[in-house]
Amino acid sequence: MSVPTGSATRIVEEIRIHGIVQGVGFRPFVYRLARDQGLDGEVRNEAGMVMIKLAGAMERIEAFVTLLRAAPPPLARIDRIERTTLAGGLARGFTIITSVTGEIVGGEPAISPDTAVCPECLADILEPGNRHFRYPFTNCTNCGPRLSILRAIPYDRHNTSMVDFPMCTDCAREYHDPADRRFHAQPNACPSCGPRVRLIRPDGSLVSAESTDALADAWALLQRGEILAVKGLGGYQLACLGTNEAAVARLRRRKRRSDRPFALMAQDTEVVARYAQVSKEEELALKSPEAPIVILNAKRDHGLAPSIAPRQRTLGFMLPNTPLHYLLIEKAEAPIVLTSGNLSNEPQIIEDAEALDKLGPIVEALLVHDRAIVNRLDDSVVRVLADQACQIRRARGYAPASIPCPPGFEKAPEVLALGAHLKSTFCLLRGGQATISQHIGDLDDAPTRAAFQNTLDQYLRLFSRDPEVVAIDLHPDMPSVRIGEELAESKNLNLVRVQHHHAHAVSCMAENNLPLDISPVLAVVLDGLGYGPDGSFWGGEFLLADYAGYHRLGSFRPVPMPGGEQAIHEPWRMAYAHLTHAFTWPELAERYRTLPFIAGLRERPLDTLDAMMKRKINTPQTSACGRLFDAVAAAVGLRQTVTYEGQAAIEFEAAADLDLAELGAEEAHAYPFAIKDATAEDLTQLDPQPMWSALLDDLDRNVPIPIISVRFHIGLACGIDEMIEHLATRLGAAWHGQVALSGGVFQNALLFDLLTVRLRSRDIEVLSQQHLPSNDGGLAWGQAAVAAALALGRVSQCASQFPDE
Numbered sequence: 001m002s003v004p005t006g007s008a009t010r011i012v013e014e015i016r017i018h019g020i021v022q023g024v025g026f027r028p029f030v031y032r033l034a035r036d037q038g039l040d041g042e043v044r045n046e047a048g049m050v051m052i053k054l055a056g057a058m059e060r061i062e063a064f065v066t067l068l069r070a071a072p073p074p075l076a077r078i079d080r081i082e083r084t085t086l087a088g089g090l091a092r093g094f095t096i097i098t099s100v101t102g103e104i105v106g107g108e109p110a111i112s113p114d115t116a117v118c119p120e121c122l123a124d125i126l127e128p129g130n131r132h133f134r135y136p137f138t139n140c141t142n143c144g145p146r147l148s149i150l151r152a153i154p155y156d157r158h159n160t161s162m163v164d165f166p167m168c169t170d171c172a173r174e175y176h177d178p179a180d181r182r183f184h185a186q187p188n189a190c191p192s193c194g195p196r197v198r199l200i201r202p203d204g205s206l207v208s209a210e211s212t213d214a215l216a217d218a219w220a221l222l223q224r225g226e227i228l229a230v231k232g233l234g235g236y237q238l239a240c241l242g243t244n245e246a247a248v249a250r251l252r253r254r255k256r257r258s259d260r261p262f263a264l265m266a267q268d269t270e271v272v273a274r275y276a277q278v279s280k281e282e283e284l285a286l287k288s289p290e291a292p293i294v295i296l297n298a299k300r301d302h303g304l305a306p307s308i309a310p311r312q313r314t315l316g317f318m319l320p321n322t323p324l325h326y327l328l329i330e331k332a333e334a335p336i337v338l339t340s341g342n343l344s345n346e347p348q349i350i351e352d353a354e355a356l357d358k359l360g361p362i363v364e365a366l367l368v369h370d371r372a373i374v375n376r377l378d379d380s381v382v383r384v385l386a387d388q389a390c391q392i393r394r395a396r397g398y399a400p401a402s403i404p405c406p407p408g409f410e411k412a413p414e415v416l417a418l419g420a421h422l423k424s425t426f427c428l429l430r431g432g433q434a435t436i437s438q439h440i441g442d443l444d445d446a447p448t449r450a451a452f453q454n455t456l457d458q459y460l461r462l463f464s465r466d467p468e469v470v471a472i473d474l475h476p477d478m479p480s481v482r483i484g485e486e487l488a489e490s491k492n493l494n495l496v497r498v499q500h501h502h503a504h505a506v507s508c509m510a511e512n513n514l515p516l517d518i519s520p521v522l523a524v525v526l527d528g529l530g531y532g533p534d535g536s537f538w539g540g541e542f543l544l545a546d547y548a549g550y551h552r553l554g555s556f557r558p559v560p561m562p563g564g565e566q567a568i569h570e571p572w573r574m575a576y577a578h579l580t581h582a583f584t585w586p587e588l589a590e591r592y593r594t595l596p597f598i599a600g601l602r603e604r605p606l607d608t609l610d611a612m613m614k615r616k617i618n619t620p621q622t623s624a625c626g627r628l629f630d631a632v633a634a635a636v637g638l639r640q641t642v643t644y645e646g647q648a649a650i651e652f653e654a655a656a657d658l659d660l661a662e663l664g665a666e667e668a669h670a671y672p673f674a675i676k677d678a679t680a681e682d683l684t685q686l687d688p689q690p691m692w693s694a695l696l697d698d699l700d701r702n703v704p705i706p707i708i709s710v711r712f713h714i715g716l717a718c719g720i721d722e723m724i725e726h727l728a729t730r731l732g733a734a735w736h737g738q739v740a741l742s743g744g745v746f747q748n749a750l751l752f753d754l755l756t757v758r759l760r761s762r763d764i765e766v767l768s769q770q771h772l773p774s775n776d777g778g779l780a781w782g783q784a785a786v787a788a789a790l791a792l793g794r795v796s797q798c799a800s801q802f803p804d805e
């Protein structure tokens with residue numbers, strides 16, 4: 001083939017880009033990039049990817065790919081690029097091919113999460129004369145609502161709650177201009193065509209109707225100490241001044257929320273830094289497009305209302321995630337309290353009528369608007385652990401972004417996993433991608449169970465073809481298990497029951513991208529409770545796990561849980577169970593008779609507890625680490641009863657003197673744990689008995705709780721570390737120097753730091769969770785991966801490591 005002199009060879013290439021590339025402004029970005037490089041061709045959305053055809057000089061195409069990789073649109077995530085050289089030519093010019101079905105072709109939805117207002121849109125709303133000036137619903141392809149307004153796919157305006165707002169000429173011009181930042185921005189809106197804000201009283205009467213006035217008036221009410229309901233992005237919120245103790249205390253009383261901390265919103269990180277310590281990683285998390293609540297160490301004497309976070313050392317801060325929030329607190333010099341608008345134990349409210357009905361009695365006014373919230377999304381919560389931003393609650397800003405499965409899962413059939421009982425989420429796994437629902441909540445109460453079912457129906461409509469396998473917990477009777485059993489039964493699907501702590505271990509392994517055929521991994525899973533196949537409640541587990549199965553190597557020493565569920569609400573029961581398990585009560589009661597906790601126990605119905613434990617009536621055994629924390633928190637006198645799961649443990653961690661922990665000053669006094677070798681009856685056990693002796697002696701000597709907490713945390717970290725060393729020796733060549741850590745207890749920053757430092761100093765590779773919560777919120781993903789591995793025919797290698805057992 002002859003080439004005309006003076007002209008470079010013209011190449012034609014097809015480039016396929018996989019990842020989060022639809023609904024994030026990818027095609028206009030490609031369009032601009034191709035034109036800058038003088039390339040001809042076209043770009044279109046295909047099933048789960050963007051397809052580009054380019055014609056031009058080789059070096060121009062290379063430059064195009066380099067630039068595309070280096071700086072994709074802010075919300076895009078490129079997983080993989082495939083390039084093929086094509087024969088033939090292409091017409092001159094570059095075109096964006098709009099699919100008939102809008103953003104989605106081939107039935108593969110790609111919905112990006114809701115995203116905080118971007119810097120360009122913020123500049124627009126602050127620029128006098130701009131047509132978006134002070135408009136609270138300004139958005140573009142790089143920011144704004146997504147899942148929260150989505151009713152159906154494809155993600156087109158007519159399938160969102162923006163259907164009620166036909167675009168004006170100016171908005172339509174932006175929407176159709178490939179060079180514009182708002183090209184194909186489905187929720188694009190302006191003051192003349194979009195939603196409007198109103199401020200109303202609880203009786204429905206109007207305070208102000210124009211958006212600008214309503215926001216200014218709402219701010220004036222807040223400053224007077226009033227409580228407001230605010231219709232946020234994914235649900236109603238309750239707001240008051242963070243510096244006004246009377247207002248915060250009133251909000252707590254009216255909302256009937258006794259202890260759980262309230263979140264705060266501040267204008268920028270400079271304001272946040274006045275009240276809390278903000279590291280570089282924490283600042284990045286605060287400013288990220290997901291704009292989550294970030295748990296920060298509070299500064300001493302921060303001056304905010306004490307009722308915001310009673311008995312906590314931390315404060316949860318977020319930055320404004322919508323222009324509405326930004327404009328509301330624009331003039332604030334201190335943070336506002338911004339907590340979810342719901343009644344105790346009910347889901348966050350999204351309907352206007354329900355808000356008036358249920359939040360009306362709590363607030364003095366409601367800042368509302370006329371764009372419907374379709375999907376409920378709580379504010380997400382993140383905590384930086386060992387310099388990594390880790391999910392505590394994954395919802396707004398993150399869901400429904402898919403997570404790529406590890407190598408080997410590409411051909412897995414579609415699996416639906418239904419998660420746990422607390423912090424529930426569910427997971428759809430298909431084609432090597434997992435979609436995990438937003439946090440829905442604890443399934444104790446009917447309204448949350450209804451919300452779970454609604455969200456599940458919605459996800460099955462939006463993201464599913466048809467699950468072939470349903471994965472549930474091993475527990476014989478809980479709501480998520482029943483939903484899974486009924487679904488499998490009615491549709492004749494395979495049902496897989498996955499042990500709780502195996503699912504935790506696998507959730508961590510999968511997040512760390514360990515391939516499907518990985519040889520067994522040592523996993524430490526510490527949490528509140530999970531049903532074990534022996535009918536007891538596990539939760540302090542040392543497992544050898546692969547995707548298809550596990551072998552239980554050891555656990556915390558099991559103790560009785562007198563009263564079953566009641567023992568979760570009343571930590572003093574766990575303390576009594578631990579103490580009577582470690583010592584004889586009369587001896588203990590005599591020796592420590594002056595300790596307030598021991599004296600307090602004498603007033604309790606101990607005979608009944610003794611009888612229950614002796615006859616095993618409503619008294620399951622538990623090895624849960626979370627229950628050990630409860631017991632210790634009760635014994636030191638912090639908390640005899642709790643209003644939410646994990647509260648005693650959280651307050652006991654918060655009590656620790658961090659300076660002492662960091663200085664290592666208490667290392668020598670760390671409480672000892674014992675390791676009991678495996679016997680014919682029992683597995684290897686981590687036994688807290690010696691810890692209890694040292695702790696009671698400290699209490700007897702009036703050692704302050706902050707020091708006791710440090711000594712306990714260091715002792716526990718050392719105990720777990722020694723247990724790992726012990727088991728590793730036993731595993732010999734079957735252990736590969738890796739430890740997977742999962743379970744809600746690892747959200748205890750102090751324990752996590754102490755343990756990981758120890759493990760890493762011995763060159764052990766620590767696998768932990770970051771993108772999914774290590775608590776039960778990440779469980780569904782683990783369940784789905786186990787079920788997928790079994791469906792792919794994997795057989796567990798764990799038990800074969802122990803031929804003689």
Ligand SMILES: [Zn+2]
Pocket residue numbers: 117118119120121122139140141142143144
């Ligand atoms: Zn924007």
Ligand SMILES: [Zn+2]
Pocket residue numbers: 167168169170171172189190191192193194
């Ligand atoms: Zn408009």
